[in-house]
Amino acid sequence: MTDAPQPVRLVTCSTAPNPRRVNAFLIEKGVEIPKEEIDLATRAHYDPAHLDKFGTHHLPALELSDGSTLTETMAICRYLEALHPEPNLMGATPLELGRIDQWNRRVEFMIMLPAAYVFRHSHPAMATLEVQEPVMSEWHRRPLAKGLEVVEARLRASPFLAGDRFTMADINAYIALDFMRVTKTRVPEDHTATLAWQASLADRPSLQRYVPPAA
Amino acid sequence: MTDAPQPVRLVTCSTAPNPRRVNAFLIEKGVEIPKEEIDLATRAHYDPAHLDKFGTHHLPALELSDGSTLTETMAICRYLEALHPEPNLMGATPLELGRIDQWNRRVEFMIMLPAAYVFRHSHPAMATLEVQEPVMSEWHRRPLAKGLEVVEARLRASPFLAGDRFTMADINAYIALDFMRVTKTRVPEDHTATLAWQASLADRPSLQRYVPPAA
Numbered sequence: 001m002t003d004a005p006q007p008v009r010l011v012t013c014s015t016a017p018n019p020r021r022v023n024a025f026l027i028e029k030g031v032e033i034p035k036e037e038i039d040l041a042t043r044a045h046y047d048p049a050h051l052d053k054f055g056t057h058h059l060p061a062l063e064l065s066d067g068s069t070l071t072e073t074m075a076i077c078r079y080l081e082a083l084h085p086e087p088n089l090m091g092a093t094p095l096e097l098g099r100i101d102q103w104n105r106r107v108e109f110m111i112m113l114p115a116a117y118v119f120r121h122s123h124p125a126m127a128t129l130e131v132q133e134p135v136m137s138e139w140h141r142r143p144l145a146k147g148l149e150v151v152e153a154r155l156r157a158s159p160f161l162a163g164d165r166f167t168m169a170d171i172n173a174y175i176a177l178d179f180m181r182v183t184k185t186r187v188p189e190d191h192t193a194t195l196a197w198q199a200s201l202a203d204r205p206s207l208q209r210y211v212p213p214a215a
Numbered sequence: 216m217t218d219a220p221q222p223v224r225l226v227t228c229s230t231a232p233n234p235r236r237v238n239a240f241l242i243e244k245g246v247e248i249p250k251e252e253i254d255l256a257t258r259a260h261y262d263p264a265h266l267d268k269f270g271t272h273h274l275p276a277l278e279l280s281d282g283s284t285l286t287e288t289m290a291i292c293r294y295l296e297a298l299h300p301e302p303n304l305m306g307a308t309p310l311e312l313g314r315i316d317q318w319n320r321r322v323e324f325m326i327m328l329p330a331a332y333v334f335r336h337s338h339p340a341m342a343t344l345e346v347q348e349p350v351m352s353e354w355h356r357r358p359l360a361k362g363l364e365v366v367e368a369r370l371r372a373s374p375f376l377a378g379d380r381f382t383m384a385d386i387n388a389y390i391a392l393d394f395m396r397v398t399k400t401r402v403p404e405d406h407t408a409t410l411a412w413q414a415s416l417a418d419r420p421s422l423q424r425y426v427p428p429a430a
């Protein structure tokens with residue numbers, strides 16, 4: 001696959017949860033891609049030249065050696081997984097491919113998504129960027145709590161989300177739960193399996209928070 | 216891969232958009248899985264025995280020959296794609312895997328998702344199942360319109376969403392636009408590329424709507 005287009009530049013904002021997911025994936029793979037960090041507050045990802053090049057404002061956004069681009073966190077990881085198969089993070093057998101994707105998507109739709117709605121529609125930091133609707137925030141607190149229960153039930157039966165080894169599903173879940181803190185939601189104290197799983201991963205280098213360099 | 220767990224039963228509701236996506240995928244692959252059709256109005260997918268077995272109420276839900284299960288539309292397709300690689304629908308090269316997933320996700324997050332919010336929070340058929348919040352419906356009409364613009368821009372530059380051939384991204388987009396009709400949203404008349412792409416696919420057997428047998 002040496003003639004496949006290679007990644008050349010990752011436009012990102014490493015403090016945000018989706019960029020953080022791709023960064024964690026890259027660290028686990030031992031792959032480095034030159035990064036261009038942007039400050040979301042500058043709205044540089046809404047610049048017409050950026051939108052024209054990448055097709056959306058979504059970050060991170062990857063530029064490839066053939067001049068094409070790729071956005072959407074999991075699509076970028078899927079491409080990089082094929083380019084750099086080891087260590088495997090997204091599945092090595094048909095069932096494992098499905099099982100990891102199942103948990104990726106449950107975490108995204110049941111935790112990341114409601115947490116993002118709560119954040120965007122209630123957090124003061126988002127007030128200048130969004131038309132905030134309090135009901136959009138409050139409504140999503142119940143599905144978010146439900147999502148935490150689904151993860152807890154799984155981790156009571158399995159050491160990692162997708163089975164007996166660390167995968168992309170754990171990266172996604174760990175960062176989703178970390179992101180969720182902006183909504184003032186905590187993992188409930190009786191979710192002992194989730195808390196133990198979090199603690200077991202807390203020192204993993206790929207999962208550390210990004211600290212921007214001093215200006 | 217003949218020793219891999221095989222699909223044995225698909226619990227589904229073929230009139231709903233996510234089940235329809237998996238059904239279209241199966242038809243394109245020429246793969247048949249015994250189906251158990253349930254009526255969403257009976258809430259059979261919220262039955263404790265169902266929840267205990269499959270882990271969520273999400274449909275479709277797949278049971279495998281090893282007794283395990285798989286839910287989440289795209290995870291089921293990802294598993295089946297590995298089990299039945301031809302015809303390829305989800306990517307044959309690293310970049311194609313990423314490109315198809317990019318468009319799968321854009322369609323899901325930019326069209327399916329806002330359309331589902333509009334539907335669930337405004338349609339009379341959902342009034343008995345949901346606490347409907349009109350603002351949750353109205354708020355999503357603008358991102359839905361934006362998603363249609365992203366698809367139109369792409370189809371002006373490419374014959375199919377992910378490139379020069381029909382893929383899962385086209386299945387997802389076609390069914391998303393069909394589902395969107397429940398929100399009283401139509402593809403705008405000046406979206407000529409989207410309308411031409413829709414027309415070109417309208418007779419494809421996999422994309423026909425499911426008509427339940429007469430009771």
